[in-house]
Amino acid sequence: MTARGLTKRFGQFTAVDAVDFDIEAGESFGFLGPNGAGKTSTMRMISCMSPVTSGTLRVLGLDPAHDGPAIRRRIGLVPQEDTLDLQLTVLDNLVVYGRYFDLPRKVIRERAQHLLEFIQLADRAHERVEPLSGGMKRRLTIARSLVSEPDLLILDEPTTGLDPQARHLVWDRLYRLKQQGVTLVVTTHYMDEAEQLCDRLVIMDGGRIVAEGPPPDLIARYATREVVELRFPADDNAEVAARLDGLAQRHEVLPDRLLLYTDDGERLVEEVRRSGLTPERTLVRRSSLEDVFLHLTGRSLVE
């Protein structure tokens, strides 16, 4: 998949602003960014559901403007909002969807059985979808997107709104798909999801790509090895930050805490104590994509 100067405008509003990216077959590629960064608009363009305003886009070597149906035949889409039929049974949702792809009913039923086992819903096959939990519905949406055995799976925020256990189950299933050679394209505003799932990712903000690379490289490039988080009782984090100037390689002032970037967190905490400051809480942790995003945009990923 290749995008050059890919742009999406809605009237005066530019949702995606001339982005470039390349995604290789078999790769697991992420779009990380806060809400409104243009991730979903990008997903809708690459899944051939939304026309490109300008720029070029090739998906599976084809042009979405002319070959939409042919591309969609080879794509599995997990949209941000589930589009399951709540009144139909779990199995019928798969059968109906498979029919859209003109698969023979027998083939769909065979695949459905495997898929329902894969997402651990085999025992609910004949139940209606409506009462299922959010995590189960999400897994069913993923199973449904796999009925057509796609070469490319596009997942728009696959685990938003799920509890931690459900998220880990989804991640595990996606990881297995990746091992089977399915190309994954994932959007998320969870840095842990991006770190778990993506070989390579772009960070989007305000419709633009602000950084691109494998997660560890991005962290190495834009953050230090460790981060010290300090919380002070007073509200004047900025004033405290001024006093700490020079101790850390870099710092960020957040409304509720102060982040100090360093390669040796424990030593920095010692130095802070020695300088006479008494933080209410201190936390030393490894840098994450969250810090990369904060550094690049000055804002947190999830407000």
Added chain:
Amino acid sequence: MTSALGTETAGLGIARGAEEPPSLRALRYWAYQYKRTWRGSITTSFLYPVLYLTAMGIGLGSLVNRHAHEVDHVRYLVFLAPGLLASTAMQIGGNEATYPVMGAIKWMRTYYAMLASPLRVRDVLFGHLGWIAVRLVTVSGIYLGVMAAFGTIVSPWVLLALPAAVLTGLAFAAPIAAFAATQETDTAFSTIYRLVLIPLFLFSGTFFPVTQLPAWLQYVAYATPLYHGVSLCRDLTLGQLHPAGDVAHGLYLVALTTAGLWAALRTYRSRLVV
């Protein structure tokens, strides 16, 4: 080289030929949906004509017959039945093109699920309207069956009343679906019922010949679609054909259906493909 390409294309052609048309695949979804509610729906399709024909046709009809002897040269029940057939088709067309269309866009988002597959907007639209046509065939077929049981069928031309009723229903369903696809909420739908469908039901010749209306209101009736559906269904059911008039009624309904389809393609595209 050329021949190899030719063979390949031919092979593809055969494969394509075996493919189920995309709009039929979309239609299947609605058939699956219907599996859940068909019992209640079929029962209603029987009960509605039985109740109406009993109450209006026999109950009210006995009064009418006593005073007027006949309406359009037939008993009131026989006069009324085809009018109700066309009105029922209108109502089914209206029902199926309002809330289900909104649901497929906003509530269940079924159209979006379809559009993530190889189906295109036109397949989604034709599939849904195709399903509405299937419903119209069933409901009108049952209605004609009940009419037969009430002894109101007097001419073999009645066989053509079935397609006429289906066409009447589609002439409402297509433009209403086009409108429904532009709506953010379902509030306008009850306005359609109150200000369009119910007045048409009352004043399109369903219950009495429109010639009973004041002259100006007759012209209003001539302009509305249900009048043409009622007239066509009635002429065919009674076997009282007026060739020129009946062709005009049919053409009116075909034109409205076509215009509705054209409008719906546009509103569906601008709603679903952004």
